[in-house]
Amino acid sequence: MINAQLGELGLFTDLYELTMLQAYMAERMTDTAVFTLFVRRLPDCRNFLLACGMESIPGSLEQLRFTSDDLAYLSSLQLFADDFLTWLRAFRFTGDVYAVPDGTPVFANEPILEIVAPLMQAQLVETLVMNQVHLQTVLASKGARVAAAAQGRTVVDFGARRTHGIEAAVQAARALYIAGVAATSNVLAGKLYGIPVAGTMAHSYIQAHGDERDAFRAFARTFPGTTLLVDTYDTLEGVRRVIDLVESTPGEFTVSAVRLDSGDLGALARETRRMLDAAGLQEIGIFASSGLDEHAIAELLAAGAPINGFGVGTGMAVSDDAPALDIVYKLAEYGGAGRTKLSRHKPILPGRKQLFRREEDGRAIGDAIGLAGERLDGRPLLQMTMRGGRQLSVPQGIHMVRNRAAEELARLPPDVTALARVVPPYPVRISNALERHHAQTREAVMTHRRGGRF
Amino acid sequence: MINAQLGELGLFTDLYELTMLQAYMAERMTDTAVFTLFVRRLPDCRNFLLACGMESIPGSLEQLRFTSDDLAYLSSLQLFADDFLTWLRAFRFTGDVYAVPDGTPVFANEPILEIVAPLMQAQLVETLVMNQVHLQTVLASKGARVAAAAQGRTVVDFGARRTHGIEAAVQAARALYIAGVAATSNVLAGKLYGIPVAGTMAHSYIQAHGDERDAFRAFARTFPGTTLLVDTYDTLEGVRRVIDLVESTPGEFTVSAVRLDSGDLGALARETRRMLDAAGLQEIGIFASSGLDEHAIAELLAAGAPINGFGVGTGMAVSDDAPALDIVYKLAEYGGAGRTKLSRHKPILPGRKQLFRREEDGRAIGDAIGLAGERLDGRPLLQMTMRGGRQLSVPQGIHMVRNRAAEELARLPPDVTALARVVPPYPVRISNALERHHAQTREAVMTHRRGGRF
Numbered sequence: 001m002i003n004a005q006l007g008e009l010g011l012f013t014d015l016y017e018l019t020m021l022q023a024y025m026a027e028r029m030t031d032t033a034v035f036t037l038f039v040r041r042l043p044d045c046r047n048f049l050l051a052c053g054m055e056s057i058p059g060s061l062e063q064l065r066f067t068s069d070d071l072a073y074l075s076s077l078q079l080f081a082d083d084f085l086t087w088l089r090a091f092r093f094t095g096d097v098y099a100v101p102d103g104t105p106v107f108a109n110e111p112i113l114e115i116v117a118p119l120m121q122a123q124l125v126e127t128l129v130m131n132q133v134h135l136q137t138v139l140a141s142k143g144a145r146v147a148a149a150a151q152g153r154t155v156v157d158f159g160a161r162r163t164h165g166i167e168a169a170v171q172a173a174r175a176l177y178i179a180g181v182a183a184t185s186n187v188l189a190g191k192l193y194g195i196p197v198a199g200t201m202a203h204s205y206i207q208a209h210g211d212e213r214d215a216f217r218a219f220a221r222t223f224p225g226t227t228l229l230v231d232t233y234d235t236l237e238g239v240r241r242v243i244d245l246v247e248s249t250p251g252e253f254t255v256s257a258v259r260l261d262s263g264d265l266g267a268l269a270r271e272t273r274r275m276l277d278a279a280g281l282q283e284i285g286i287f288a289s290s291g292l293d294e295h296a297i298a299e300l301l302a303a304g305a306p307i308n309g310f311g312v313g314t315g316m317a318v319s320d321d322a323p324a325l326d327i328v329y330k331l332a333e334y335g336g337a338g339r340t341k342l343s344r345h346k347p348i349l350p351g352r353k354q355l356f357r358r359e360e361d362g363r364a365i366g367d368a369i370g371l372a373g374e375r376l377d378g379r380p381l382l383q384m385t386m387r388g389g390r391q392l393s394v395p396q397g398i399h400m401v402r403n404r405a406a407e408e409l410a411r412l413p414p415d416v417t418a419l420a421r422v423v424p425p426y427p428v429r430i431s432n433a434l435e436r437h438h439a440q441t442r443e444a445v446m447t448h449r450r451g452g453r454f
Numbered sequence: 455m456i457n458a459q460l461g462e463l464g465l466f467t468d469l470y471e472l473t474m475l476q477a478y479m480a481e482r483m484t485d486t487a488v489f490t491l492f493v494r495r496l497p498d499c500r501n502f503l504l505a506c507g508m509e510s511i512p513g514s515l516e517q518l519r520f521t522s523d524d525l526a527y528l529s530s531l532q533l534f535a536d537d538f539l540t541w542l543r544a545f546r547f548t549g550d551v552y553a554v555p556d557g558t559p560v561f562a563n564e565p566i567l568e569i570v571a572p573l574m575q576a577q578l579v580e581t582l583v584m585n586q587v588h589l590q591t592v593l594a595s596k597g598a599r600v601a602a603a604a605q606g607r608t609v610v611d612f613g614a615r616r617t618h619g620i621e622a623a624v625q626a627a628r629a630l631y632i633a634g635v636a637a638t639s640n641v642l643a644g645k646l647y648g649i650p651v652a653g654t655m656a657h658s659y660i661q662a663h664g665d666e667r668d669a670f671r672a673f674a675r676t677f678p679g680t681t682l683l684v685d686t687y688d689t690l691e692g693v694r695r696v697i698d699l700v701e702s703t704p705g706e707f708t709v710s711a712v713r714l715d716s717g718d719l720g721a722l723a724r725e726t727r728r729m730l731d732a733a734g735l736q737e738i739g740i741f742a743s744s745g746l747d748e749h750a751i752a753e754l755l756a757a758g759a760p761i762n763g764f765g766v767g768t769g770m771a772v773s774d775d776a777p778a779l780d781i782v783y784k785l786a787e788y789g790g791a792g793r794t795k796l797s798r799h800k801p802i803l804p805g806r807k808q809l810f811r812r813e814e815d816g817r818a819i820g821d822a823i824g825l826a827g828e829r830l831d832g833r834p835l836l837q838m839t840m841r842g843g844r845q846l847s848v849p850q851g852i853h854m855v856r857n858r859a860a861e862e863l864a865r866l867p868p869d870v871t872a873l874a875r876v877v878p879p880y881p882v883r884i885s886n887a888l889e890r891h892h893a894q895t896r897e898a899v900m901t902h903r904r905g906g907r908f
Contacts, residue, residue, distance in 0.1 A: 016653035164618035199469035331658035
């Protein structure tokens with residue numbers, strides 16, 4: 001259970017961060033570093049990512065501490081010197097953070113977040129920052145696809161039981177809501193974030209009654225206008241029972257929808273619609289669930305299935321086709337000098353950067369990654385969110401974030417937000433000045449390796 | 455940030471649990487229910503699951519409460535009656551729990567955990583129980599494969615930065631350690647569970663220095679006998695530098711291993727080994743990382759790559775080939791009568807059950823699922839862990855759980871623990887008595903649907 005076990009989060013870090021820090025300390029490497037968080041490659045099944053999770057970073061960094069317990073544990077490892085443990089005891093994050101707002105579409109190699117801080121501080125927070133942005137970006141990116149596939153119909157997050165933990169369930173509900181999902185079954189997420197909650201009954205409710213009719217009647221008595229799950233024994237028989245109950249007890253038994261949760265959802269939805277319409281119950285909707293994802297939803301709708309809303313669980317909530325991203329947090333500058341690696345396949349763009357999105361008639365036509373000081377065409381997307389260890393503004397309400405995400409998504413080219421892979425990918429260029437800085441940095445590294453000095 | 459936001463976990467539930475509860479209350483459905491947690495089908499890439507996460511369930515259920523805040527939130531939804539909210543305010547779990555011990559291999563349809571409690575209580579905890587067992591079972595099952603592929607070599611969990619949250623990272627470290635992974639980079643997990651921690655340096659450390667030689671020298675001064683990351687600029691040049699430093703400053707510069715983190719790991723390991731051996735440095739080991747999983751490790755070792763240990767990150771820590779399981783929590787009995795569904799594809803075995811594992815010469819030869827009262831051949835695996843709402847024993851230490859898991863894994867047939875899919879699958883039969891009970895329960899459901907009564 002997380003809340004009982006996780007105290008302060010200073011120790012949520014990889015051991016190598018701490019060993020590096022101790023070495024930096026021994027070497028008095030106290031200059032300012034710039035680290036950039038970005039995703040190296042998009043999964044084949046993603047045309048864009050919906051960046052999410054940056055908003056909570058300043059608050060987390062403000063609170064980052066090491067408790068006496070933490071220090072006693074570290075001491076027990078017999079790896080760390082007393083002066084280093086003393087440094088940790090007094091730790092406060094004093095750096096700056098730049099980030100794109102939650103709900104911003106981003107592409108490969110684009111800076112999502114940059115941290116400017118004394119080297120030890122910036123290095124220490126790598127694991128925490130990556131983990132939190134990764135989780136929500138993975139889920140928001142999946143959620144945006146599912147919401148797009150539903151073409152305006154309601155999608156409800158049913159994933160809480162199979163997310164990777166309780167934190168993941170709560171963060172999933174948030175990220176999916178921002179991405180366009182309409183509601184969640186997760187009550188805790190509803191309370192914490194003000195996300196609309198939804199849900200009515202499980203098969204166990206029907207089973208516990210034995211008699212399906214008794215179950216329907218009892219539930220609609222407690223919750224007039226509810227949604228009834230009709231597939232426990234036989235879907236169409238279940239639908240017939242609902243119609244019978246509405247007809248035999250007019251005004252007393254009211255439902256707004258039936259839920260189909262197994263079988264051929266398209267065929268069952270069509271037959272259910274036909275039966276309801278024949279009974280004059282056009283106002284009763286059809287809600288479908290059962291192993292759905294963006295592809296299944298798109299197929300159902302393309303085939304004309306008369307479904308009004310979808311419950312989507314596991315596939316969306318663990319992003320099963322892309323449960324992880326190639327996200328990295330790389331040293332881009334130290335002591336005022338750009339840093340890079342020499343690999344052609346895994347470039348690191350040196351220095352502090354800015355990301356610009358060009359638009360034409362309200363539609364994004366291409367991004368450019370430039371140096372932080374540059375003024376390129378387009379909207380700059382990275383904003384300062386923390387200065388000198390202080391969060392600059394309170395996080396926006398989730399509904400505002402969701403609205404902004406919807407606006408940003410609407411500005412992407414339609415083939416980018418479509419489910420199929422877009423070829424060629426959305427254009428992202430590197431500014432001339434950044435290209436030059438990159439080349440010079442590579443040159444400096446190579447010169448240095450031949451015996452020169454930075 | 456989870457610890458700041460998640461309070462009591464009563465609200466970590468799907469909304470439909472609460473709506474069902476209110477309906478049960480209105481109907482005075484207070485009889486005892488049995489719910490069974492099981493996995494319906496194994497993913498194609500799993501021959502078995504290593505069940506994990508059950509140990510923490512009794513402790514969690516003991517603590518489950520609804521705070522005043524929770525009740526105020528629920529009240530604001532305008533779905534719930536005052537008497538129901540009063541019931542929640544006084545909520546205490548008073549049921550019994552039966553579970554297989556953490557680290558037990560299990561197969562499709564086998565009961566992993568059963569809850570026997572008044573219907574409302576047993577229903578309420580569905581989301582929480584499923585979520586926690588699912589997470590750790592997903593990860594332990596993946597970890598067992600990776601550890602098996604490494605054939606006794608050290609595997610270190612490097613996944614913390616890309617797990618689905620901090621809780622997932624901590625639980626991953628635990629589950630992977632139980633499954634045979636040797637250590638974790640996650641310091642928080644090390645502290646919370648006493649798991650060995652490991653890790654030395656990242657590329658950023660080398661980059662920050664500019665000069666790789668300076669970086670190696672400084673790091674080995676602070677951490678004599680460390681592992682050095684040699685691939686920041688050019689792997690074999692990095693290895694040569696390590697050798698030079700050892701040779702030029704004998705006794706002063708000591709390392710135990712070099713780490714390869716990119717490129718053709720097999721070829722680089724062979725050349726690195728050759729260079730180290732030629733320099734008489736047979737005692738320096740080779741540690742490899744970079745996108746590894748059980749298949750990559752098996753291929754490297756099959757090709758004779760001289761690698762002594764593996765750092766495995768994302769693929770293992772999110773179980774990328776099977777990030778979710780078809781785990782379900784189903785009503786199996788209510789008021790003393792078995793419950794089931796009629797679907798042939800998604801059977802629910804009714805009643806309280808027991809799982810038996812038959813062994814011959816210390817090797818498992820087949821399982822049987824029987825009724826709880828039955829005495830079948832083999833070891834019964836489900837144990838009572840909570841009675842009347844009280845945890846029966848303190849959780850075992852993680853090292854004991856790990857040892858028992860290793861013993862259990864060693865008892866499985868080799869083709870089951872191999873990476874390739876085993877055909878036919880490990881045999882799991884249903885006892886005659888349980889088959890009869892299932893048939894009778896189905897019959898009762900069908901009779902009932904034709905107008906009879908339970």
